[in-house]
Amino acid sequence: MLAVTADARVAVRTRALTKVFRGFRAVDAVDLEVREGSVHALVGPNGAGKTTLFNLLTGFLTPTSGTILVFDEDVTGQPPERVARRGVARSFQITSLFETLTSREHVELALQGLTSQGFRFWRSEKLLGRDRARVEDLLEQVGLLRLADKPVGLLAYGQKRALELSLVLALEPRLMLLDEPTAGMGIEDVDRTIELIRRIAAGRTVVLVDHNMRVVGSLADRVTVLQQGRILAEGPYDEVRNDERVITAYLGEADHA
Ligand SMILES: Nc1ncnc2c1ncn2[C@@H]1O[C@H](COP(=O)(O)OP(=O)(O)O)[C@@H](O)[C@H]1O
Ligand SMILES: [Mg+2]
Numbered sequence: 001m002l003a004v005t006a007d008a009r010v011a012v013r014t015r016a017l018t019k020v021f022r023g024f025r026a027v028d029a030v031d032l033e034v035r036e037g038s039v040h041a042l043v044g045p046n047g048a049g050k051t052t053l054f055n056l057l058t059g060f061l062t063p064t065s066g067t068i069l070v071f072d073e074d075v076t077g078q079p080p081e082r083v084a085r086r087g088v089a090r091s092f093q094i095t096s097l098f099e100t101l102t103s104r105e106h107v108e109l110a111l112q113g114l115t116s117q118g119f120r121f122w123r124s125e126k127l128l129g130r131d132r133a134r135v136e137d138l139l140e141q142v143g144l145l146r147l148a149d150k151p152v153g154l155l156a157y158g159q160k161r162a163l164e165l166s167l168v169l170a171l172e173p174r175l176m177l178l179d180e181p182t183a184g185m186g187i188e189d190v191d192r193t194i195e196l197i198r199r200i201a202a203g204r205t206v207v208l209v210d211h212n213m214r215v216v217g218s219l220a221d222r223v224t225v226l227q228q229g230r231i232l233a234e235g236p237y238d239e240v241r242n243d244e245r246v247i248t249a250y251l252g253e254a255d256h257a
Contacts, residue, residue, distance in 0.1 A: 009036040011205040017066035028229035041220035048226040059083035087174035099153030110170035158189030
């Protein structure tokens, strides 16, 4: 785990960040501070507002009020592609791969999409040798190189999630937001994913939502507990997990594996 000093730079800072859906405060006056270079976990019961907070931080939702600074730059209300240009990339809670394309093709598309929003399917130029090496390097990093040319539909679930991580990595983000990267995984895939995230977190900032306390405990420098859109507790994992309010609100029901 990274040692983080009190005066470390801040990757994300929100002030009174709020999102109201038809009168319902999904994210309610959240002051979040994520230190640069840290792995910061966001936990809390279903419906606590974790995904909504991710959507706000990445520009997929516009806040009702409050501000968002990313690397000291005010990105409040900016669309996803502008936030992405600040070095922010995310994974989604729900898998969104194309079953008939191979892993290699997915990574190629991710790299080609770097210059614009999303994938640019109409571009069909041959990849340069340099790009080809980059594709293979990304696949190698997530352990998929030997399966590079298999249609994704034939991959195991954990391999698909690993591929999604490589697509996030392709963007060379300074800040990665991972929404439940181990959701639905068996124990072996969870362990592999912990190691993978640890590796790709080096030199970056990672904000991670996960329900598995083993994942949070092994990776997170700091933990923020959300409940009903508000911050219930925050601190190092060992401190937060012994917090009575957190145990009552959440950990009592969470996966302690
Ligand atoms: N687009 C939306 N419209 C209305 N309500 C929403 C929308 N997105 C999320 N919510 C509500 O906001 C709350 C927080 O949801 P979410 O951020 O997905 O929670 P979590 O990821 O912590 O499980 C939930 O009650 C959810 O139903
Ligand atoms: Mg969610």
